[in-house]
Amino acid sequence: MPHIPQTAALLVLALFGALIAQATGLPLPFLIGSLLATAPVAIFATNRLPAGYVFPINLRLPFIALIGAVIGAQVTLALLASLHDLLPSLAAMVAFVLLAQGLNYAVFRVIGGYDAPTAFFSGAPGGLIESIAMGEATGAHQPTLIAQQFLRIILVITLVPAGLSLWLGYPVGSAGGLSFNTVPVTWPMYPQAAVILALGLFAGRALSLPAWQLTGPLIVSAGFALMGQPLALPNWLILLAQLVVGASLGMRFAGLDMPTLRRCLWLSLLSLTLMFAIGAALAALLVGPTDQPFKTLFITFAPGGVNEMALIALSLQANPAFVTLHHIFRIMLTVLLLGFIAKRLNKVD
Structure with missing residues (x-):
């Protein structure tokens, strides 16, 4: 791993930010605190x-895989038996992707004044890497597109836990002292975790699964859980995963100048307001048909990255297997839509 001293220094800074966030009662302090500590370095230093x-x-890779493995451990036979009950929420996700993409395009094209390719791919409610790659191929303005897509993810993982904390009236996630395990942690689970991560990463990459770093270990861990051997790991490992993921997201701001960042920020806030409104409306409609609480359904429609939303769902104990499945579906739908439209965008101005 190159630049070890610099990376170690960033992680120490991230830990300092996480501890301050924890002391001040922020939700998900090890994720949000580390992000807030490293982002100024990326922007100004x-x-x-x-x-x-x-x-x-x-x-970052092994910690994303670890998150997938812990979520997979919560897959049960009862969850598999209820898959047919997911049809209403999966259909609602189709509506969410289409509405979000259309409204976001209007925000970035009409209000932001972006050209058509930049507006379209900036407004994608998922598929960060795919939207950037396809946007580049169709002539989108890369710095703007990259900023909008990363801001979407970063603002979601910051605003959703904070908003839920205000709504519920108490800090959520690790700030609330929640445990991530449903079974006791034993020493044999460490070699079991190593096997799950190795098999999961290999299978995820070999099969080209969406978000393979997370979904491969998730599937393998789910297999162990269904055979009566669910994985459990100490909470400090999940907090460490939050720290590393948060620090890596904060560093995504590298190279952005402040005028561009300010413009992208207010457009992103407007875009997210619309997407949160759509998600909240769909979540309210689905409480009855899905028998899931509003909190879980709202997180299900929050348009963050699969890895980050899985981590939030896990930290908030909001049925992470249910949430992760829907976010993977959202990403797949978005990527299909991007691919379908990409060939036609060059004809639009």
């Missing part, structure tokens, strides 16, 4: 980092 420095992907 990139000259202090080596040229071309990026947060190591190989450091």
Whole structure:
């Protein structure tokens, strides 16, 4: 892993931010606190980092896999038996993707004044990597597109836990002292976790699964759980995963100038307000048909990254297997829509 001293220093800074966030009662302090601590470095102090420095992907990878494994451990036979009950929520997700994409395009095209490709791919409610790649191929303005897509994810993982804390009246996530395990942690689970992560990462990549770093270990861990061997790991590992994921997201702001960031920020807030409104309306309609609480359904429609939303659902004990399944479905739908429209965008101005 290159630039080890710089990465270690960033993680120490991230830990400092996480502890401050925890002391002040912020929700998901190890995720949000680490993000808030490293983002200013990315924006204002990139000259202090080596040229071309990026947060190591190989450091983030095992923690994303770990999140998937812990979620997979919560898959039960009862959940599998209820899959037919997911049809209303999956149909609602189709409506969410279409409405969000259309309204976001209007926000970025009409209000933001972006060109058609930049507006369309900036408004994608999922598929961060795919939207950036397809946007580049159709002539979208890359700095703007990258900023809008990363702001979507970062603002969602910041605003959703904070909003739920205000609504519920108490801090949620790790700030609330929740446990991530439903079975006791034993020493044999550490080698079991190593096997699950290795098999899951190999299978996820070999099968080209969506969000393979998370879904591969999730599926393998679910298999162990269904055979009566659910995985449980200590909470400090999940907090460490939050710390690393938060630090890596904060560093995504590298290279952005403040005028561009301010413009992208207010447009992103407007876009998210619309998507949150759509998600809240659909969540309210689905409480009865799905027998899920509003909190879980709202997180299900929050348009963050699969990895980050899985982590939030896990931290909030909001049926993470249910939430993750729907977010994977959202990403797949969005990518299909992006691919269908991409060939036609060059004809639009």
